[in-house]
Amino acid sequence: MNLFMVTENIRDMFPVLSRKVYGKDLVYFDNAATSQRPQSVIDMWNEISSFSNSNIHRAVHRLADESTQAYEQARDAVKDFINAGCREEIIFTSGTTASINLVAYSFGEAFVSEGDEVIVTEAEHHSNIVPWQLMCMRKGASLKVLPVDESGHLMVDKLGELISDRTRIMAVTHISNVLGIINPVKEIIGICHSKGIPVLVDGAQGIVHCEVDVQDLDCDFYAFSGHKMYAATGTGVLYGKRKYLDAMPPYMGGGEMVGTVSFAETTFAQLPMKFEAGTQNFASTATFKPAIDVLNLLNSNKLVEEIDKVRDHILEYLISDERIRLFGVPRGTNEEKIPLFSFVVKGIHHEDLALILDKMGIASRSGQMCAEPLMDRYGVTGMLRISLAPYNTMEEAEYFIKCLNRAIDMLS
Amino acid sequence: MVTLAEAENAIIEEFSMYDEWLDKYEYLIELGKSLKDYPETSKTDEKLIKGCQSRVWLDHKMEDGKVVFNADSDAIITKGIISLLIGLYSGRTPQEILSSDFSVVEKIGLKENLSPTRANGLVSMIGKIKEIALQNA
Numbered sequence: 104m105n106l107f108m109v110t111e112n113i114r115d116m117f118p119v120l121s122r123k124v125y126g127k128d129l130v131y132f133d134n135a136a137t138s139q140r141p142q143s144v145i146d147m148w149n150e151i152s153s154f155s156n157s158n159i160h161r162a163v164h165r166l167a168d169e170s171t172q173a174y175e176q177a178r179d180a181v182k183d184f185i186n187a188g189c190r191e192e193i194i195f196t197s198g199t200t201a202s203i204n205l206v207a208y209s210f211g212e213a214f215v216s217e218g219d220e221v222i223v224t225e226a227e228h229h230s231n232i233v234p235w236q237l238m239c240m241r242k243g244a245s246l247k248v249l250p251v252d253e254s255g256h257l258m259v260d261k262l263g264e265l266i267s268d269r270t271r272i273m274a275v276t277h278i279s280n281v282l283g284i285i286n287p288v289k290e291i292i293g294i295c296h297s298k299g300i301p302v303l304v305d306g307a308q309g310i311v312h313c314e315v316d317v318q319d320l321d322c323d324f325y326a327f328s329g330h331k332m333y334a335a336t337g338t339g340v341l342y343g344k345r346k347y348l349d350a351m352p353p354y355m356g357g358g359e360m361v362g363t364v365s366f367a368e369t370t371f372a373q374l375p376m377k378f379e380a381g382t383q384n385f386a387s388t389a390t391f392k393p394a395i396d397v398l399n400l401l402n403s404n405k406l407v408e409e410i411d412k413v414r415d416h417i418l419e420y421l422i423s424d425e426r427i428r429l430f431g432v433p434r435g436t437n438e439e440k441i442p443l444f445s446f447v448v449k450g451i452h453h454e455d456l457a458l459i460l461d462k463m464g465i466a467s468r469s470g471q472m473c474a475e476p477l478m479d480r481y482g483v484t485g486m487l488r489i490s491l492a493p494y495n496t497m498e499e500a501e502y503f504i505k506c507l508n509r510a511i512d513m514l515s
Numbered sequence: 516m517v518t519l520a521e522a523e524n525a526i527i528e529e530f531s532m533y534d535e536w537l538d539k540y541e542y543l544i545e546l547g548k549s550l551k552d553y554p555e556t557s558k559t560d561e562k563l564i565k566g567c568q569s570r571v572w573l574d575h576k577m578e579d580g581k582v583v584f585n586a587d588s589d590a591i592i593t594k595g596i597i598s599l600l601i602g603l604y605s606g607r608t609p610q611e612i613l614s615s616d617f618s619v620v621e622k623i624g625l626k627e628n629l630s631p632t633r634a635n636g637l638v639s640m641i642g643k644i645k646e647i648a649l650q651n652a
Contacts, residue, residue, distance in 0.1 A: 125536060452590035454569045455544075458633075459592075462536045470568065484570075484589065513541060514591055 113406060113494050116141045116397070120494060127464030130499045135280050135308060135443050135490030136468055137330045143393040147173075148335050151386040159385045160359060160376075173389035178375070180392040184399075185325065186316040187342055191374035194341040194348070195388050199307040200230040202326035202341035203274070205378060206303055207234035209351035210272060217243035220269045222300075224249040224257055225480055226279040226286075229473045231305040235274060244271070251480065255282035255431035259290060266298050273302045277309025281474045281486065282431030283443030285313060292321055301347065307331055311492075312441040314402065317342050334394035335387035341378070348374050355380040406493040413491060413500045414442040420504050421446055426511060430481055442491035445472065451514045453487040459510040465489075465503055519611050522603050523619040530623035539623075543595030550598045553587035564639050569593045571640060575647050581606050582651055584644070593633075596625065597640055604644055612648035617641050 114120045117139045122129050131139060151173055157166035159174050174195075182190045196202045215221070221235050225248055232246075239246050247265045250258050257275070273295050278285050288309075292302045301323035309315060310327040317325050324347070329338030343351075353360055353371055357380035362370035371377050401407075415437055421429045421444055428447050433440040447453060457469035468488040471478050478485060489503065517525070533539045553572065562572045569590035576583050584605040588594040603619065604612050620626050620641070626634050 452569060454590045455592045459537065459540055462540065513537075513544060 113401070114496075116143070117494055118142060118145070124464050124466075125462055130465040130495075130502060132489035132491060132495065132499075132503065133466045133468050134311075134492040134495075135283075135331065135488065137336065138311070138333050138492055139494070140335070141333055141393070141397045143397065144334055144390045147390050147393050148386050151389055156386070158382055170385050170389075173392075174383065174385045177389045177391040180395050181340055184315075184395045185310075185342055186318050188318060189345065192342055192345055192348065194343065194375045194378045195383060196326075196339040196341055196378075197337050197384065198328040198330070198339035199305060199326045200234075200339075202324075202339050203231055203303065203305065204234045205341055205354045206324050206326070206343070206351075207238040209354050209378075210301075210347065211238035211242055211244075213351045215242045215244050215271045218269060219244040219271045220247055220267060221245070222247045222249060222262075222265050222270060222273040224275050225251045225476055226255070226257060226282055227274070227276055227474070227476070228280055228305065228307070229475070230307075231274050231276060231303075232476065248476075249275075251282070251477070254434060255279070255284050256434065257286050257291075259287060259294070262291065262294050266295070266300065270298070270300050273300055274305065275302065276305040276307075277315075278312060278441055278443075279431070279474070279477070280308055280443075281445045281472050281477050281488065283308075283441045283445070283490075284431045284433065285309070285439045285441065288322065289320055296321065301344075308441065308443070311398070323347055329387070329391055329394065332394055333397050335390040337384050338387045338391065340391075345374065348378070353377055353380065357381045359383075401493040409497075410442055410491065410493045410495065411437070413495060413497050414440065416497065417442070417444060417489075417491075417500050417504070430486060442495070443488065444490075445486040445488040447483055447486055448511055451511060453485045455514050456487050456507070456510050459513060460503075460506055463506045463510075465506055516606065519603065519607060519615055523615070526599065526603065526619055527622045540592060540595075543592050543599065545595070546598040546602070547588075547591045547593075547595035550586065550594060550601070553585055557585075558587065564636075564643050568633060568636060571597055571636070573597065573640070573643050573647075577651055578606075581608055582612065582648060584647075593636070596637060600640060600644060604648075609648040609652035612644065613652060617645075 119139050151170060155166050155169040157170045159171040178190050178193050181193050187193055196205060221239060221244060223232055223235055223246060235246055249262055249265055252258055275288060275291055277288055288304050295302045303324035304322045306315060306325050306327040311332050323344050325342040327340050330336040360372050360377050360380040362372055418437060421427050426449050430445045453469040457467050460467050470485045472488060530539060557574045558572050562574050564571045564573055569588055571588040571593055573586045584601045586597040586601055588597060620637060626637060
């Protein structure tokens, strides 16, 4: 455990953090897009691929047994991590997007008909908008949108007006990938449940920064990706309450998800297999287990305090510099803000800033961040975003501020 | 006016003077700022070059058998890149433009130093310049 007491040692766990780009130390500030991978995750993927590679579940040989166990142990680890009621409620997917599409399709087939309504929010990633639009097109339903205010907070007081007796489901992000504000999802779930409406939470960012207890939240679905929480890419989870998953038809047909197949009739497998058609990404999905171990360590020691200080430092700077407009400004306490900052610099294009920061060794993100409605809401064509993880340091934050200033000077 | 080949060589020499990419960006930023005013009314969809991450407009007119380009972008480094291209190819005959192999962008290391999406943008800009030359040849 001593290994994790000092930030320097934490960094040693992630091989990429020691590399240089253009001769400069890499400062990786694009963690909201994908987080870096710890050695334990890389090792697990390597080991399965090198020595246990075998398709899961069906075969009786030793290798299949090993790969199946690694895959199913990951399911148990995820179940415990989010405190799901049972392992059947954990469906493995290829990522948050796939998880949401699954619900939009299968829930839609079971519960939505012409004239019904779905509520999303203005702060959503395209992945939590477009699947619902597709569902609405299929079903003749319509989409309603809960707005965000100027500071980047959901206008929860307007939710009551949006809900009608035709509302079938609400989809809301735990934390917007642009605003970085932790949304009051528990309150939103409470309001929806009081009207009998289930809620899907997009947890792509939330799973990394919040302690998620799905039973405490009482959400009906919680969707997230592996690659943003230190696991391998191409992995994802859909948590769903059993009563809904049981009532929903399969999303995709194929191997694994069947009971019996004949040309006259096919029956479907039990949960969770019912929603896991085809060969799964087993070597990558197995890495949820070591990734969760890392995440637990990152969340359970002094590193959290350290990264909070770094967050406060960057926040203070971005708010105080008059050339900068920050989106997602916490009200009252900083605790509702994750170390993710999207902003624009007056008169300067976000792409120019990102290009120059890149040559200084800083990985940032520029553009619309897959959230065009939010860009429109704030009247910008794009933003610059930096997003930090607990392995980032105060030193890096100070270097970033210095570099940002130099970039602004160059571009002014 | 110097020949196109001479102008291309001059740019290659100019870029070779800078060791650091930040300095090359600084040079591109200056080029971008030196671009003459581009009328707002010409910022139309048909003049927009598709495939660029930032918006780039390329306008042209024919003068004495020569293609005269004007361009703009909302991002200054991109504007510098299109400005560099215009500096080379504007005021030349379509035949002259088409005689170039456009390898200058590789020789100055521009293409390899842009991310693939931005490199595609660069390819789109060059494609548009060639297309205009071809239409007027």
